[in-house]
Amino acid sequence: MNELAQRLRELSSAEDFLDFFxxxxxxxxxxxxxxxxxxxxxxxxxxxxxxxxxxxxxxYRCYRALLIRSYGDFLAAPMPARERVFRNADAHVPRRSLSPTLPSATHKLVSREPA
Incomplete structure (x- = not known):
């Protein structure tokens, strides 16, 4: 196994890759x-x-150029919705639809701790 491949196997985070390259x-x-x-x-x-x-x-130079290109993709513009890992919940469930299921301010909260 070549040295570069071995060193790449030791990297785990995006920061590790950016620092290495x-x-x-x-x-x-x-x-x-x-x-x-x-x-x-x-x-x-x-x-x-x-x-x-x-x-x-x-x-190494080729991988570095590809990593720079990848990083640059996210500097230029906001992330498209199709690439988001965590989508905005409001886009799927309107807040109004949750209102009837939430306790109102007039409900008294009951403590479940023993007296």
């Missing part, structure tokens, strides 16, 4: 787009027609 990043962007960033990175790797197989330095 020396890509400067904004922590807020990574915090809000972490799963999407790595997913896009691996999609780009799979789509790459010719990855340099016999040259680790060239492969």
């Amino acid at each position: 020396a890509v400067p990043y904004d922590t807020h962007v990574v915090d809000t787009r972490r799963p999407h960033l790595l997913k896009r990175f691996f999609q780009y790797i799979r789509q790459e027609p010719e990855l340099p197989a016999d040259n680790e330095q060239a492969l």
Whole structure:
């Protein structure tokens, strides 16, 4: 097994990958787009027609360029709804439909602690 492949297996978070490939990043962007960033990175790797197989330095540079591209995708525009992991609940359940099921301010809350 080559050294680059071994080192990549040790990485787990988006920050690990960004640090390993020396890509400067904004922590807020990574915090809000972490799963999407790595997913896009691996999609780009799979789509790459010719990855340099016999040259680790060239492969490192190629992976780095793909990670920079992935990160850049999320800097340019807001995340499309189809890529969001956590969708806005209001988009699926109108607040008005929840109102009858919620206790009103006139209901007395009862403590369940023993007296």
